[in-house]
Amino acid sequence: MSQHPAHSQDHRHPGQPNPADVEKAISGVNYPTTREKLAAQARKNQANTDIVDLVDRLPDHNFDSPAAVAKQIARIQ
Numbered sequence: 200m201s202q203h204p205a206h207s208q209d210h211r212h213p214g215q216p217n218p219a220d221v222e223k224a225i226s227g228v229n230y231p232t233t234r235e236k237l238a239a240q241a242r243k244n245q246a247n248t249d250i251v252d253l254v255d256r257l258p259d260h261n262f263d264s265p266a267a268v269a270k271q272i273a274r275i276q
Contacts, residue, residue, distance in 0.1 A: 215276050216250045218269055224250045225268065231261045237268065 224246030234257045241251045262268050
């Protein structure tokens, strides 16, 4: 039996990018990297503005892996 989308386990607010979309948007970036390079890669990959805005809100420090980016995104969503 499938769940209705409104009852899924995804606790993000409506309209917020999901982690897979963010990961796709920043694919191709070399680690370690900065928030600015992540945002530039998202723009280069033609990510939607919600994702670019989310990446722009990340803390201004070096990220050593996609997991580190995902962890920080979870904190700000």
